[in-house]
Amino acid sequence: MEKVKVEGLNAYFSNIHALKGINISIKEKKVTAIIGPSGCGKSTFIRCINRLHEVVPHAKVSGRILFDGKDIYSSAIDPIEIRRRIGMVFQRPNPFPVLSIYDNVAAGLKLNGMKRKDDLDEIVEKTLKMAALWDEVKNKLNASGVSLSGGQQQRLCIARTLAVKPEVILFDEPCSALDPISTAKIEELIFQLKENYTIIIVTHNMQQAARVSDYTSFFLLGELVEFGKTQDIFTAPKDKRTEAYITGRFG
């Protein structure tokens, strides 16, 4: 089953052509990794999927992205609705500093109008458990979100994303600011999440892509060079450039 189908996607920053005619199909409840050298358009690509690219001044998009068969860029679609169903975890852990741990997780729900304390309590606990953070924070839910360690903050951000019940989760290098143990925890988490969610993860770490993903796509200079099963990409890449990149000969 394909969850997201990208057709002829172009993205621009004023006069920079950051993505050039991307075609890719993302399978439901699988992990798709995006790899490629810095500046090749990985972040831009996933930010097009949740319509966050367009909030950058002078940024433009053309082409189609079908989400459950519907074009998210058609004028009938509300970007707010799309962002609710396609969640995102950013590169740097970024809990809201003025909010407590509890409120960080509840932020999306409260913004979407959920008020009942019981419901909120239940979802906060459930999502913190899913993010494997509950045991570490259950006694200090009112502490500030930034009082946690970097790895804990990133899991808090994952819980915050899960709380609004998205169907797809975009991860933009979620471990690049973390130590190996926190990284392992997040990878473990991603592995569990794919039971219920479609996941796209940008990563600079080849081993990570190999460990967590089912499919891998290799981007270079704004173009999609190769896309396929992770195993195939890493053992028998079809394109010379992919091979050079994954064997560490450039980038």
Next chain:
Amino acid sequence: MRNPRRTEKIAFFFLFLATLLIVIPVGLIVVIIIQKGLPAINWQFLSDMPRQGMRSGGIFPAIVGTIYLVLGAIIFALPIGLLAAIYLSEYSKDNFLTRIIKLAIVNLAGVPSVVYGLFGLALFVVFFKFGASILSGALTLGIMILPIIITASREALESVPDSFREVSLSLGASKWQTIRHIVLPNAIPGILTGTILGLGRAAGETAPILFTVAAFYLPRLPKSIFDQVMALPYHLYVISTQVPNVDEKIRYGTALVLLALVLFMNLIAIIIRYQFRKRKKW
């Protein structure tokens, strides 16, 4: 041969000297005002009407007048200034017109206060027929401090990292929800700093209230916003230059009260700001 350590020491010396040059006069002013004014301060001075052509009695109506004017100016200028700042930093497109508007607002902060006074006279006192009244005075002061509040609020809003806005949007919040619940709470300390600056300016200026509200001598409290009031800075001017034989300690006492009032109002804003800062780290 130039010795970098020597050069550095000389540079430090001059920087230190410059700092001293600022600190010493300010310190001296405060010391002199306290020294000469403190003997005048007692309960009667703070709570009584002026008597004998302002040569004795208290300055209560001027204190009340200044508080009314400052509060009125803030009530008028803070909401409008904040809304304008939100529009300019969050909604307006970055184009030539917007940049001109921003530049104009920054420059308005430097316009001499007497110009605001004349403007207030023409617009509020004469054109809107509010007369010389608290309303006219507070609006004039409000317009005078608007640019300060807008500029400080805009800077505070723009210093909130874009990543917060993006997280909020990525959770399915609308733009307004993002501003209201995520951006504003993070910008409040900076907005309050602007308010503090505006407040101090509104409390201390004489020129804008001269034509629009200030009464020379009015030993009673205002009954409505259409009444005139006395105000501390103008009162100080009057007893220093217009009324002969006013005891020096009454003049310095008045200055001290004005100073203390401004500091007290600033203190309140600083406490609020501190409460927010405590929770904010990144």
